[in-house]
Amino acid sequence: MKRKVKLSAVLGASLLLLSACGQGRISPQSASLWEKFVYFFAQGIQALSFGGQIWLGIVLFTLLIRTVLLPLFNMQQKSSQKMQDLQPQLRALQAQYPGKDTDSRLRLAEASQALYQEHGVNPYASLLPLLIQMPVLLALYQALTRVDFLKTGSFLWTEIAKPDPYFILPLLAAALTFLSSWLTTRSAIEKNSVMTAMTYMMPVMILLISFNLASGVVLYWTVSNAYQVFQILLLNNPFKIIAERQRLAQEEKEKTMKIRRAKKKAQKRKK
Numbered sequence: 249m250k251r252k253v254k255l256s257a258v259l260g261a262s263l264l265l266l267s268a269c270g271q272g273r274i275s276p277q278s279a280s281l282w283e284k285f286v287y288f289f290a291q292g293i294q295a296l297s298f299g300g301q302i303w304l305g306i307v308l309f310t311l312l313i314r315t316v317l318l319p320l321f322n323m324q325q326k327s328s329q330k331m332q333d334l335q336p337q338l339r340a341l342q343a344q345y346p347g348k349d350t351d352s353r354l355r356l357a358e359a360s361q362a363l364y365q366e367h368g369v370n371p372y373a374s375l376l377p378l379l380i381q382m383p384v385l386l387a388l389y390q391a392l393t394r395v396d397f398l399k400t401g402s403f404l405w406t407e408i409a410k411p412d413p414y415f416i417l418p419l420l421a422a423a424l425t426f427l428s429s430w431l432t433t434r435s436a437i438e439k440n441s442v443m444t445a446m447t448y449m450m451p452v453m454i455l456l457i458s459f460n461l462a463s464g465v466v467l468y469w470t471v472s473n474a475y476q477v478f479q480i481l482l483l484n485n486p487f488k489i490i491a492e493r494q495r496l497a498q499e500e501k502e503k504t505m506k507i508r509r510a511k512k513k514a515q516k517r518k519k
Contacts, residue, residue, distance in 0.1 A: 409464065
């Protein structure tokens with residue numbers, strides 16, 4: 249879980265850095281493979297801009313990309329959930345092998361690996377889908393910022409190429425970013441300072457940067473995070489996970505009480 253949070257922080261910071269730094273325009277004549285990939289995404293948005301409505305193309309293409317990536321997201325969430333469930337046992341192993349010497353670290357690594365194998369968990373399984381998703385989402389983001397024909401038109405009260413004058417889209421993007429992060433960590437058995445910081449820092453960073461970003465980009469962030477909230481509630485609902493965890497704990501408690509009562513009855517019969 250820590251590896252995933254740290255990687256997410258690095259990738260998130262990279263995305264925000266790219267949004268703050270100027271990037272050259274991309275056209276059909278662009279030579280690099282990456283720019284051709286970005287331009288392909290731009291053409292996809294344009295194809296879905298029915299009636300020349302670029303904002304509609306942005307919304308539909310974002311939803312399409314998110315839906316295509318849904319199986320990867322599901323894989324990532326399930327792997328992360330398994331890692332969260334093992335955190336107490338991993339903490340116990342760390343307490344059992346607290347030494348910093350090579351031998352202690354080796355024993356801890358072996359014990360942790362045995363625990364992963366016992367529960368069928370790959371600690372790196374959640375990282376691969378994340379690494380696959382990021383170039384795709386980054387290409388979509390850069391298509392909106394570097395291709396000229398995606399900077400035309402309007403969406404409700406805003407111009408696609410200009411910042412939202414009423415700051416409504418930035419506030420929505422920040423709120424949905426927070427909700428997505430909060431839901432992701434809601435069912436975690438143990439929370440650490442990195443997870444807490446990411447939950448609150450990323451929405452603030454999104455908000456501050458969105459004030460000066462083109463509304464088309466902020467619209468993409470808003471739709472993307474809204475869809476992610478939907479994905480979490482559909483595939484990895486933290487409230488259902490917590491309820492199931494409580495149910496199993498209650499069943500275990502009742503089972504223990506029945507065993508105790510049975511032992512007491514057996515002891516009375518002997519007397």
